[in-house]
Amino acid sequence: MLQIAFIRENQETVIQALAKKNMDAKTVVEEVVALDEKRRATQVEMDNILSESNKLSKDIGGLMKSGEKAKAAILKEKTVSLKEKSKELAEVVDALAAELTEKLYTLPNLPADIVPVGKTPEENLNIFEAGEVPVLHDGAQPHWELVKKYDIIDFELGNKITGAGFPVYKGKGARLQRALINYFLDKNTAAGYNEVQVPHLVNEASAYGTGQLPDKEGQMYHDATDDLYLIPTAEVPVTNLFRDVILSEAELPVLTTAYTPCFRREAGSYGAHVRGLNRLHQFDKVEIVRVEHPEKSYEALDGMVEHIKGILNELKLPYRILRLCGGDMGFASALTYDFEVFSTAQDRWLEISSVSNFETFQANRLKLRFKDKDGKNQLAHTLNGSSLALPRVLAGILENYQTADGIVIPEVLRPYCGFDIIN
Template sequence: MLQVSYIRDNREQVLERLAVKNFKQTDLVDEVIKLDDNRRQTQNRLDNVSAEANAAAKQVGELMRSGKKEEAEVIKAKSGSWKEEIKQLGDELSQIEAELQQKIVLLPNLPHSSVPKGITPEENEVILENGEKPNLPEGALPHWELAAKYNLIDFELGVKITGAGFPVYKGKGAKLQRALIAFFLDEAEKAGYDERMLPLLVNEASGFGTGQLPDKEGQMYYVGVDNLYLIPTAEVPITNLYRDVILKADELPVMNCGYTPCFRREAGSYGAHVRGLNRLHQFDKVEIVQVVNPETSYDVLEQMSLHVQSLLQKLGLPYRVLRLCGGDMGFTSALTYDMETYSAAQGRWLEVSSVSNFETFQSNRLKLRFRNAEGKTQLPHTLNGSALALPRIVATLLENNQTAEGIKIPEALVPYTKFEWIN
């Protein structure tokens, strides 16, 4: 959520930035400013009347104590009028505040100055490509066929017990999942992240705090009887750990990581591109999150990007890094890098990580603050990234490492799988 004060002071710039994100409802900006004017005025009037009423009440108290009952009664008699006014202004104020809130949450975060203008994913900027695309042997298979051939994943069983998009991992397939999770967590810990193991269901306030609600309501599984949402990413519970918190300056940067399954409804996506592990309703992911001083956040973003890249390098996967264009960026992000690995048998790039700086967009919603050098509360910047999401890593790993003898496990992973080959 953008800060109203920022919108007021930087109206032109806000409009300009929103254009980069290809945001159309620009009327909202002026509506927000107007509502805020209204809010201030109303609050001012309410404060003044309340002050009068408070003073009078105090006077009544004093008069009563000194036994001047009649004088007290005179003031009491007058009280009815402000009482009504206070009630009326209070109602008015909360209505204005609700309306303001309703509008301001519709405004997406402003993109960083380096974000390219653009609408479609094709307009994302490739800023780096690394690693060799493998030359696959004759008759190389896509991962879903490899998964069947080596009995690693059973998609049909998942359909039986739950539905499409909920695979069952078996044998070495299951061990590979476990190995990747442990590997990613260990690497995150080495990079300085402190692990958390988190609830998989969150309440509405948490969904709002990180920006999934109300924007992406339909993307989350919802448990109505208890009014809880299944997390679409560990970002939600981890970042919300710091909701309503004022951090001390020396507590920054906060660095947390966590493994969780992630649940996404992905309504209406079917077809060849979502075959196999390409898009699932439930998948595993290790997430890294930082809460940092605004001055350092863009350096931290680079550092997080490098961490993700180091994982891909250690796994020996060819990858590229994209700087997302305004139109393809998430609602809450100011700058996002996507990491994609090359899936050789499918002949396409698959997104395996997304690293973003949210600046103060989330901290403002979360009421997450820190005490700065002057001892004042200030909104920190929040960042997060997948490090990494498993399914597409598994997909490229299987496809790119297939040989006539079987699938070769990357060396870095062998200590975790305790086997070198899937055959």
């Protein structure tokens, strides 16, 4: 959530910055400023009344001591009236504060200066490519055909049990899935990330804290009875570990990693680009989350990018990195890099990771602060990234490593799998 003081003092800057995210924020910004002015004026009025009431209370004490009970009685009546007025004003202040917060929730984070201008994914900036695209044998197939051929993932069985987008992993497919999870976690913990296991459902406050609500309400599975949400990513519960926390500056940075299943009510569409593992309602992902000092968060973001590059280099998958344009960025992000793996069998790029710096946007919602050297509380910066999302990584491995004799397992995964080939 943007800080109200910053909006109030930089209205045109906010409006122009959010235009890069394809939002005409002028009306909302003006409403936010007007609400804040009204709230502050009402607060001042209430404070003045309370101050006057306190002064009269002292005067009443003096009059009672001097025996002037009649005058004291008159002042008592006045204090009763002032207290009633202050109570009314307090209710107005609370109502205005709540309305202001709801308005602030509708404003996305401001994009960083280096975010490219653009409205569509085609306008994202390709900043890096690595890896060789393999030459496949005649008769090479996309992964949704390979998994049937080798009986390692069953989409129809998952559809019978639950519905489309909930696959069943079988045999070597299940073992390869588990191998990837363990490999990703081992790489992250070796890089200094502390592994945690977190709940797969979160309350409303947690979803608001990281920006899933109200922006992505329709994309989350919701249990109305207990008012809990299935997590769309481990980012939500992991980042909320630090909600209402004040860290010392010496504790920064805080590095955390977690594996969770993820659940998303993404609207389905038709075509090869969403077939098989390309789009699921339930999938596995390993996440990395960082809480950083504001002066070091962009250096940390670069480090996260290098960390994920190292994993993909070990998997020997062809990949590229995109700096997302303003129109393709997430609601809470200030800067996002997407990683995409090239699928030779599908002849297209598959997104497998997003790495983002949220600056103070989530921390302001979470009240996540640190005490600086002067003893003042400052908002921390939060960052997160997929390290990695499994479905499209798995699709890339199945398709790029297929041979006429079977699917060869990447060398780095063989100790985790216990086998070298799926045939």
